[in-house]
Amino acid sequence: MHISHIEAQLDYEVGAPAHLLLNIEAARAGAQAVIRETLTIEPAAEVQVFCDEASGNRFLRFDVAPGPLKIAYTATVQRTQVDVPHDLPEVPVNEVPDEVLHYMMPTRYCESDLMARCAYQLFGDLPPGIGRVQAIVDWIHDSITYESGSTDSTTTAREVFVQRAGVCRDFAHLGITFCRALNIPARLVVGYVAFEEPPQDFHAVFEAWLGGRWVLFDATRMAPVDRLVRVGTGRDAKDVAFCTIFGSVSMRDKQIVVTELQDQSVAPPVEPPASGALLGIEKPVPVVELATSA
Incomplete structure (x- = not known):
């Protein structure tokens, strides 16, 4: 606890x-x-x-x-504390619950329809499941530079992918976009967390729907994801x-x-x-x- x-x-x-x-x-x-x-x-x-x-x-x-x-x-x-199994599967689209289905759709900040080819080139050959989502998180962490001031309130996931820099919200948007492009429901979560390095601020991560449950991921690795105090949950930043x-x-x-x-x-x-x-x-x-x- x-x-x-x-x-x-x-x-x-x-x-x-x-x-x-x-x-x-x-x-x-x-x-x-x-x-x-x-x-x-x-x-x-x-x-x-x-x-x-x-x-x-x-x-x-x-x-x-x-x-x-x-x-x-x-x-x-x-x-x-919530334990997350290491073998959670992806849920077939026809088994995704009605209330979760809209988290598979492209949105203003998460253009999963425009990023689908890229997502399949990078992650389409990986075994489906929680391991593939973790591979998305690892790729974002290794490929995108965390840089304060590099984006603004209008920056989308596709723009972050091109410029290779962003802040926590952008990292989360890109993770959501890749997941949705692979038919994995995903959503944005914002809240408070004690960063290992100051200054502190509102923090954004994302959740993916795996094995019939929501699982948190944070590509910034700025703080333990299970320590996040949840404030808002939505399709993208405009909701939260x-x-x-x-x-x-x-x-x-x-x-x-x-x-x-x-x-x-x-x-x-x-x-x-x-x-x-x-x-x-x-x-x-x-x-x-x-x-x-x-």
Whole structure:
């Protein structure tokens, strides 16, 4: 069992009235449980909270007025170790569950239809199964240079393949693209993790559908993949942006610290709040402390 403590602070300057959609809260799903968490928004705002039942992603949305905006999120999250067999097979397309099928389709950032010939040239002769996905991960790690600032929010997997440089999101997009091109369902996962080397930031990895289950992979090898605190899951980056802005808002600073805790004597995890509840951020709710400062 792993326990992680997260501290995230986002500072913005709002130029005109705008609307924000945040996806920064740890997911409450699967082997992961939120023990405690707090959210602070300055100045205070009326926040609508909802959860996408299909993905488990938790969203916050609210209006903001011109001026400085500070968002702080802390959480202590418990994650149970999940053993992954070394012989998981690929699932034939006709046996892929309906709810997983759309993770086989090309998307804006993962042009698996355009990369199919390349994927088969590189990996088509390998035995199907988890070993082939690991070969994809190894190839990306060995062939793509991790370089901060080498890509932007519009960069696609095909562009990363050509320029041979990117960041964690690009590594994950390329892994997803190769998998889908080989008829292996794959999806993007973002969250928090304690990097072996600072600075820390949001981190992106990918999952492949193998043997009837989702298995995590990280081609950057920046941190143990089983230590990731999941926040968002989606088809590609457009589904899991930590902040989607409607209006004139610019980021001034972002600080993220993730600490692995040794003491496992913690309180039981809390139950999630009702989906779609409308909350005043100045009021605490039964399971999540919501606070503000003047």
